C-alpha cells in the first residue's frame with residue numbers, strides 16, 4: 001500500500017463506488033457502514049478491546065485524557081466511539097486520506113446496541129450527551145475537530161513525535177497487518193514513544209488472508225513469490241504470531257502481553273508453504289488474530 005500515492009486509494013474507491021451506482025448495485029462500503037463497520041459493531045469491538053486493559057484505564061465517568069488512533073480508515077467509527085467513551089481529545093491519523101463523510105454518517109446513523117456495549121466504559125447520560133455532541137457536527141470534519149475529534153491524513157505516527165503531545169491510549173484495529181514488514185519496527189517504536197506515562201497501547205491485528213478470510217484464511221502462506229507492499233495492503237503482510245511478538249519486544253522498551261490469540265482449525269493450511277513459513281509451529285501458522293497490549297511506565 002505504501003507504494004501508492006496519498007490520493008490514489010480513495011480515487012480508486014470513489015471510481016468503484018460510482019461504477020456500482022451506475023450499475024444499480026449496492027456500494028459494498030455502504031453495506032459495510034451498516035454492518036461490520038457500523039458504530040454498533042465497532043463499539044462492540046472497542047468495548048471488548050478496552051475490557052482487556054481493565055483497571056489500567058481511568059474508570060467510567062472520569063476524564064480519560066487523550067487517545068490516538070492509528071489507521072482511521074473510511075468510517076471513523078472507532079474515533080467516534082473513543083470520544084463517546086470519555087476521551088476528550090481523539091486524534092485519528094491515516095497514512096492515506098480515506099475518510100468518506102457519507103460513510104461516517106451511514107455508520108453512525110442508527111446506533112441501537114452501542115449504548116449497551118459501551119456501558120462498562122461510559123455511563124448512560126454521558127453516552128447520550130457525547131453522541132449528541134458528535135451528531136450536531138453532522139460529521140463534518142472541521143466541526144468534529146472543534147469537539148476534540150481530529151482527523152489527520154495523510155499522516156504518519158513518527159511525524160507526531162516532533163510535537164509535545166502524548167496519549168493515554170494508542171489504539172489500532174486491523175491496521176498493523178497492512179504495514180510492510182520493513183516498516184513495522186519503526187511504526188511500533190514511534191507509536192510506543194507517543195504514550196504518556198501510564199498510557200495504554202492496544203492493537204488488534206488480523207492475521208488472516210483478507211482475500212477470502214472465511215474459506216481460505218491461510219492461502220497467502222503458499223509460495224507466491226515476492227510479496228509486494230501492495231499485496232500487504234490488499235491481503236495482509238503474512239507476518240505470523242511468533243514474529244509479531246518479536247517485533248513488539250525488540251522494537252519497543254515496553255512489556256507486551258497478548259491476551260487474545262485465537263487458533264483456527266476449521267480451514268486448511270496450503271499443501272506447500274513459502275520458505276519463510278517452513279519450520280514454524282502449526283499453531284503459529286494457524287493463529288488468526290492477535291491482541292497486543294502494553295502499559296507505559298509511570299514517571300517517578
Ligand SMILES: C[S@@+](CC[C@H](N)C(=O)[O-])C[C@H]1O[C@@H](n2cnc3c(N)ncnc32)[C@H](O)[C@@H]1O
Pocket residue numbers: 001037070071072073074075093094095096098155156157172173174175178179187
Ligand atoms: C483495514 S483499514 C482499517 C481502518 C479502520 N481501523 C477500521 O477498522 O475501519 C487499514 C487502515 O490503516 C491505514 N494505514 C496503513 N498503514 C498505516 C500507517 N503506517 N499509518 C497510519 N495508517 C495506516 C490504511 O490507510 C487504512 O485506512
